[in-house]
Amino acid sequence: MEPRLEANLVNWNSRVRVHVESRFYDVEGWLLRTPGPPSREIEALGDLEGKTLVHLQCHFGMDTMQWARAGATVTGLDFSPASIDEAISLAERAGLSERASFVCANIYDAPQALSGKRFDVVYVSLGALCWLPDVTAWGGVVADLLAPGGRLYLHDGHPFASCLDDGGERVIYGYFEEPDSPFSSDSTLTYTDGERISATRIYEWNHSIGEIVAALIGRDLVIDSLIEHDWTLFQQFPWLVENTSGQLVVPEGHPRIPLSFTLLAHAPSKVEEPLRSSEA
Numbered sequence: 189m190e191p192r193l194e195a196n197l198v199n200w201n202s203r204v205r206v207h208v209e210s211r212f213y214d215v216e217g218w219l220l221r222t223p224g225p226p227s228r229e230i231e232a233l234g235d236l237e238g239k240t241l242v243h244l245q246c247h248f249g250m251d252t253m254q255w256a257r258a259g260a261t262v263t264g265l266d267f268s269p270a271s272i273d274e275a276i277s278l279a280e281r282a283g284l285s286e287r288a289s290f291v292c293a294n295i296y297d298a299p300q301a302l303s304g305k306r307f308d309v310v311y312v313s314l315g316a317l318c319w320l321p322d323v324t325a326w327g328g329v330v331a332d333l334l335a336p337g338g339r340l341y342l343h344d345g346h347p348f349a350s351c352l353d354d355g356g357e358r359v360i361y362g363y364f365e366e367p368d369s370p371f372s373s374d375s376t377l378t379y380t381d382g383e384r385i386s387a388t389r390i391y392e393w394n395h396s397i398g399e400i401v402a403a404l405i406g407r408d409l410v411i412d413s414l415i416e417h418d419w420t421l422f423q424q425f426p427w428l429v430e431n432t433s434g435q436l437v438v439p440e441g442h443p444r445i446p447l448s449f450t451l452l453a454h455a456p457s458k459v460e461e462p463l464r465s466s467e468a
């Protein structure tokens with residue numbers, strides 16, 4: 189694995205225990221409440237009873253397993269062994285092991301790690317693409333994992349918001365993909381409450397909305413919708429406030445900016461035959 193991804197892997201391994209014990213993820217509450225997917229995801233994907241879903245960068249699997257509760261057979265993939273170990277043990281505790289399995293692999297190796305299997309849904313939830321140096325290659329992975337007619341659900345942080353510093357005050361990072369110039373930083377903090385983490389160095393890459401769309405179109409996926417949201421799901425900047433739906437938003441009276449986005453796409457159902465010359 190390339191050294192910057194290696195550094196990120198060490199960082200993610202060191203976050204897992206802190207996250208599992210955090211109020212932010214509230215694992216014990218989640219086990220008691222047994223939530224299914226959020227309503228906005230159900231609206232987007234409909235009933236997935238009996239369908240197969242792969243969750244890329246699944247962390248320790250809470251978002252993944254919400255779709256198992258909704259009747260899908262789910263597979264989570266993440267490159268952090270600590271995440272995958274926690275996901276497997278959480279699936280057992282939640283009684284979801286029969287419908288939820290987890291695979292440890294770098295996302296760029298996902299098609300081989302999943303033995304060429306194709307899925308009805310490729311699912312990606314918040315905090316994913318910024319960890320990947322090459323969004324075009326990511327688009328190829330998505331295309332290689334989708335069954336004919338299969339759908340992509342992607343909800344992620346908006347690349348405009350990723351241009352701002354931690355205080356959300358100044359543009360300090362570029363909007364466009366620069367595979368060789370990642371944002372690098374050192375911090376003992378993570379996005380949850382809890383202890384400080386030991387492995388601090390991380391590398392992140394921004395990918396513009398246009399580059400993300402082009403990565404999917406370039407692999408013949410069809411974009412069904414793209415919505416930019418004025419909300420996110422974590423305290424990305426200190427001045428964001430929580431609204432009544434539990435989303436973090438810009439305080440009223442201030443200019444709204446995009447904080448996250450949702451993109452839906454699908455793979456063609458079958459390869460279009462080229463027109464024969466007599467039909468042209």
Ligand SMILES: C[S@@+](CC[C@H](N)C(=O)[O-])C[C@H]1O[C@@H](n2cnc3c(N)ncnc32)[C@H](O)[C@@H]1O
Pocket residue numbers: 193196200245246247248249250251252265266267268271293294295296313314315316319320
């Ligand atoms: C912010 S977390 C995703 C949180 C997720 N939305 C959830 O369900 O909780 C980002 C995840 O990406 C994973 N990751 C980062 N780079 C990766 C890579 N190259 N291949 C696979 N997983 C990766 C990390 O291990 C981490 O679990």
